[in-house]
Amino acid sequence: MPSISRDEVAHLARLARLAVTEDELDLFAGQLDVILQAVARVGELATSDVPPTSHAVPLTNVFREDVLRPGLRQQQALAGAPAAEAGRFRVPRILGEE
Amino acid sequence: MNDLIRSTAAELAAQIHAGEVSAVEVTQAHLDRIAQVDTAVHAFLHVDTEGALAAARKVDADRVAGQQPASALAGVPLALKDVLTTEGVPTTCGSKMLEGWIPPYDATVTRRLREAGVVILGKTNMDEFAMGSSTENSAYGPTHNPWDLDRIPGGSGGGSSAALAAFESPLSIGTDTGGSIRQPGSVTGTVGVKPTYGTVSRYGLVAFSSSLDQAGPCARTVLDAALLHEVIGGHDPLDSTSIDRPLPPVVAAARQGADGDLSGVRIGVVREFAGEGYQAGVLASFTAAVDQLRALGAEIVEVSCPSFTYALSAYYLIAPSEASSNLARFDAMRYGLRVGGDDPSLSAEDVMSLTREAGFGAEVKRRIMIGTYALSSGYYDAYYGSAQKVRTLITRDFDAAFEQVDVLVSPTTPTTAFKIGERVDDPMAMYLSDLCTIPSNLAGNASLSVPSGLAEEDGLPVGLQIMAPAMEDHRMYRVAAAYEVARDAAQGGPLIHRVPEVSV
Amino acid sequence: MDYAEVVERFDPVLGLEVHVELSTNTKMFCGCPTTFGAEPNTQVCPTCLGLPGALPAVNGKAVESAIRIGLALNCEIAAWCRFARKNYFYPDQPKNFQTSQYDEPIAFNGYLDVVLEDGEVFRVDIERAHMEEDTGKSLHVGGATGRIHGADYSLLDYNRAGVPLIEIVTKPLEGAGERAPEVAKAYVSALRDLLRALDVSDVRMDQGSLRCDANVSLKPKGQAEFGTRTETKNVNSLRSVERAVRFEMCRQGAVLAEGGRIVQETRHFDESSGSTSAGRTKETAEDYRYFPEPDLAPVAPSTEWVEELRATLPELPWERLKRIQGDWQLTDAELRDLVNAGAVDLIAATVDAGSSPAEARRWWVAYLTQQANTRGIELVELSITPVQVARVIELVNGGSLTNTMAKDVVDGVLAGEGSPDEVVEGRGLKVVSDDSALEAAVDEALAAQPDVAEKIRSGKVQAAGAIVGAVMKATKGQADAKKVRDLVIARCGG
């Protein structure tokens, strides 16, 4: 099936927030193509009457009581932060919105 | 070589609990051994000398105070794969992304080890974020196989397996997503167990592929693995995929198996795991092991699991897909590496992309991109969706097989340890290392690797894989323990004692 | 474009997405508190900070709330459903995916009947209600106004990250025509009342515990297929909902009338100008790569559980109105007026405090509505409580206050002079019930107007009014008029 292009690899890298280099684009395009060709054979077995399995163990309704559990102190929460200010994580300016 | 470091965990525990040796002495002996050989082996990313000695002192103090040991393994040293969080002790997952990160919390496995009085020596090397089969993908350099320092110790848990084979620790913890406990066990002549999915908590296990990851015990004997299994296993409400049922009786099974009688046990040989791509010495060792099992009284049946040949493909879609999502959190905002943070012209998005580019190695990036592709709109059904259907078929093959037999066996991995660097540029060749181990990850059942001897052509260890139904882990322990006794008797002593002394 | 022209040429189609923060003790997937306004990053743990290795665990109470909301919205409840990961990178989202639900929502296919001000009922079909988690909050530093654009850097607080959200999505809402903005507002308002009755959320739009996104598109009259829609985000008051829809209709109408095309995009509503501005377009929108959440077990509510929860549903707002209409014996129009005046709850509370519905209603819709109007505020904003109104009514009924005095008392309460009893005390408002004093006053008045007294004596009872008036004046209104009248007639041999 796939013949994955450089542009597609670039698109995937953007989606995955990876600032890949030009050299990597070439390398990954080749490798991804080989891997995806190989794994595409899952389609041979996957007929419509086979239900998909998302979880290895068939559990349902695993719920927690709505009871407080001690968390982290502010200082612990921020201890691993690359930068912090005023009790908050300091990050570079955010583009766009959500 | 100091006898303490060659002892089994069970022997050490007995001596410590009887007061014949102190936990501190045992710990110090292992710390000394690490200091002596780890420059050559590189099993450890971090040695927690102070923490280990403090834990050992506590065990000794408790004993002196007349208290019962906290567990059957209280005072015994252990090497912890660096993918499990340790409060106050660095956890890197073998990645530059987490260099210097000190978690503010313990994984449940870590907590249970501490509560059991097990002495955590340090954190072991691994393929970055557990992605690999050789430990060459560690950002901190490869681990070397003590049987031959030019060879890989398996992966991703190569640090944990090498630490055992180099006598740096009698016990270690690994995590197995596609074989990362069993395959390193196989190539280092050690025992590695992937418990039933959901029986060892994943809380604090830095996720690679959530529906496949399972932590498990690694040791030099089957009984030691069982003892460790009981320390770390059991229900945990912090992991919603944890099974709320009593742990299978693995220690009792290992002790029962040591009697050496397997009459009445039906063992299935998986037809699909042989032939092309399998090293002759691996197949020969496997055949000898099957004969050995028959001699112990087991009934041997050939079983076909046709979907297993699709397992590798399904795995290399499911695992990267989940990984692409699990590893999204490494974004330079809250913890870990940040690249370009000082440049005011860069946005948060720029810094994320630059950091992830710099912080992740090639294999991790490759898998993130495969997973991103497989989950994309338009491709989901053909890739991720189909892989999940294959997963159903593999589970059905297991179910059908376990109608006929009690356990299944196969070689753990098609070849013995390959040379460092040999498969680095060929991802597909590397992926074949996990051919036989992956089905159990996809189906979630229990599976282990026990050494079956050395391959004739290269004198390197071969592993026998034994697979059991979910929640029937004790079955494979019984078979493995029986086989271990027979193997040692036939081969004139424990296989692990034939590992050459590490030349430093 | 002029609104009248828009609705003449186009049919609007709306889609409303409401996010409700649940008022559970703890977050959706961890045991951290959900209280609003805490110090930054003090209500966090490894799970809601997205630390490596941490795992989610579903809050059972949140699932219960989701099911109850679904039932109240007349939805079907899924027999089996899963959480899914919605993958996109954004710094306020600790894991860079949101744990949400995708193609398997917990509740689906429902409706909510919305009553407009004139009593017309508009049925809004509900597509789905699903469970998810909230994001953290960012603070943009530097730049001109603390806004995201032009900021130097941002500061993140994850206290809100992981707070349980229920997202309620309508089906495309057609046929509202010119009333579309009104329907949108009435829908959000009805939903808010419903959620409040269920006691599942604070429903504070000002604090963000109820947030609305409005999808709007126009299609030329007679055309079957929908036009391209825009999604206006975070419209954060009832009034804004109405304004935003109306603005978007006018804006799109103008674009289409000039032969232009609507771009599928998110838009932002600006409260001060009442206008929307363009955000992200569809072309740059993320591919969310949804897949089932492997860390969480599927949710499979049994029929018994669902029925148990159905039994816990309180009287829902529309059921209550129906009951009240019967209890208070109101016509449809009377009920509608009370609803529109925002008086139903106030009257009901006054009735609960012991007054009759008729008396309670009379006070609230007559004198108090007048007072609110004079002050230019809503009825509910008057500084008098239903309990205080009930006390005034009680004092009148017990004969301690005349109606005139009662209004004085209410004025005093509104003026902040204290409770009704304190005002009575403070203003010296006491009915003169001392019979000898009243008799003296009556005799005095009769003596002052002998001709009138004579008329009464001769049987012209209606003449008594002049004497009563004089007595009331003499007693500064503190006498009971009826009593005075009886006394006058008695004194004149009646």
Ligand SMILES: [Mg+2]
């Ligand atoms: Mg949503």
Ligand SMILES: [Zn+2]
């Ligand atoms: Zn939390």
